[in-house]
Amino acid sequence: MTPGGSSAGGHAEPSGSPPVSRRTASLLVVVLGATAVWVWASGAALNYVRPALTPYLLAGGVVLVLLGLLPPGGLLGRARPGHGGERPGGAARVSWLLLLPALVVVLVQPAALGAHAVSSRAAVPGGGADTYPPLAPPVRGAVPMTMAEFITRGLRDRDRSLEGVRVRLVGFVAPDRGGAGYRLTRFVIFCCAADAEALQVEVHGDATRRAGDQWLEVEGRWRPRPVAAADDPSPPPPVLDVDAVRPVAQPRHPYEYSIQYAG
Secondary structure (H helix, E strand, O other), X not given: OOOXXXXXXXXXXXXXXXXXXXXXXXXXXXXXXXXXXXXXXXOHHHHOEOHHHHHHHHHHHHHHHHHHHOOOOOOOOOOOOOOOOOOOOHHHHHHHHHHHHHHHHHHHOOOOOOHHXXXXXXXXXOOOOOOOOOOOOOEOOEEEOOHHHHHHHHHHOOOOOOOOXXXXXXXXXXXXXXXXXXXXXXXXXXXXXXXXXXXXXXXXXXXXXXXXXXXXXXEEXXXXXXXXXXXXXXXXXXXXXXXXXEEOOOOOOOOEOOOOOOO
């Protein structure tokens, strides 16, 4: 034995915690990639990103799975002598903590943003157009429109195109701080949930007590009021006087993806 404690023909042992084995690292890469593929396949990706980005999530997951499986470094490769086994140590144990995010996504399945995230993310479409296109034709007695279109027309349209028109909006319930009703809310995202902003409409005339985060299809009429100034960054949300309310399931696409009036 040499003074350093290794055999004369061997290699010196590294100090500190031993490295994570290559096969363990490959397994972790496969699990993380498979989780990304599962999020895409289950549709849960739409709780985090806009639909146009989901193919990139799938592609990234597939690449990770292949990197973790294929030779020479993957699980399907032949382990080299002295490099295939895992030796116990802090680094090896800590590496398994990388599985926690995957387990959270698969087992807990975090939902789309809801009422708890509204207070710091409220948004009002800015500016406004000189003219607005004609409204869509009514469907089942009401004009369906996005929250962004209703809010923009209600706050910025000097021709008052919503006046007297029965509209249909879909969103979830957020408590109204004023106490006169509740706010129908829908988040708009531009890339992912991290940049989400809340679009809100005050709902008046619904006598039923609604639970927070409950999804509703609301039909009613815009309550006319003066047009907000173009340079007003935060006018109060428009008011919808209710004609009918119907509970609905969360839409497959829980977010809107444009803050423009035709979004």
